[in-house]
Amino acid sequence: MGRLMLLSNKYTFISTPATPFPVSEDTPVAAIDFDNTIAKYSGWKGSDHVGKPRKNAIWALKCFKHNGWEVEIFTSRKDTEPVWSWIDYYAHGLIQRVNETRDSSEKEVKPKVDIFIDDRSEYWIGKELDWVEVMERLERRGFMPNGLLP
Numbered sequence: 001m002g003r004l005m006l007l008s009n010k011y012t013f014i015s016t017p018a019t020p021f022p023v024s025e026d027t028p029v030a031a032i033d034f035d036n037t038i039a040k041y042s043g044w045k046g047s048d049h050v051g052k053p054r055k056n057a058i059w060a061l062k063c064f065k066h067n068g069w070e071v072e073i074f075t076s077r078k079d080t081e082p083v084w085s086w087i088d089y090y091a092h093g094l095i096q097r098v099n100e101t102r103d104s105s106e107k108e109v110k111p112k113v114d115i116f117i118d119d120r121s122e123y124w125i126g127k128e129l130d131w132v133e134v135m136e137r138l139e140r141r142g143f144m145p146n147g148l149l150p
């Protein structure tokens with residue numbers, strides 16, 4: 001895919017300039033937040049509570065796979081077991097990692113990935129993250145060379 005360009009956080013995607021990317025020479029990696037980004041969220045109800053997939057989130061994950069991306073969930077949740085259960089149930093084979101690039105010291109909080117998608121980015125303040133808009137934006141910028149799925 002070649003070298004990915006920095007994307008301004010004002011356009012949804014926050015990349016990590018401290019890390020050369022793509023992190024892997026061949027495989028671009030997307031970090032995606034969990035709560036209120038791919039899973040519905042209406043306030044913290046305990047680590048065992050996980051929301052159902054948000055609208056078009058599973059389609060977006062399939063589009064990433066279709067275009068050769070790996071996906072890592074990057075969440076502030078400490079207990080990732082419920083997240084893995086969610087993945088097994090709703091998104092089996094579509095997500096490769098959960099929080100693995102986070103440094104164990106937790107001093108390094110930025111994921112070492114190519115793009116980062118989070119409902120709390122500046123672009124989405126005051127509105128719901130819209131997966132169709134996210135994916136069409138990525139496609140326009142050349143990050144989905146195989147195109148989006150119908």
Ligand SMILES: [Mg+2]
Nearest residue numbers: 033035036119
């Ligand atoms: Mg969130």
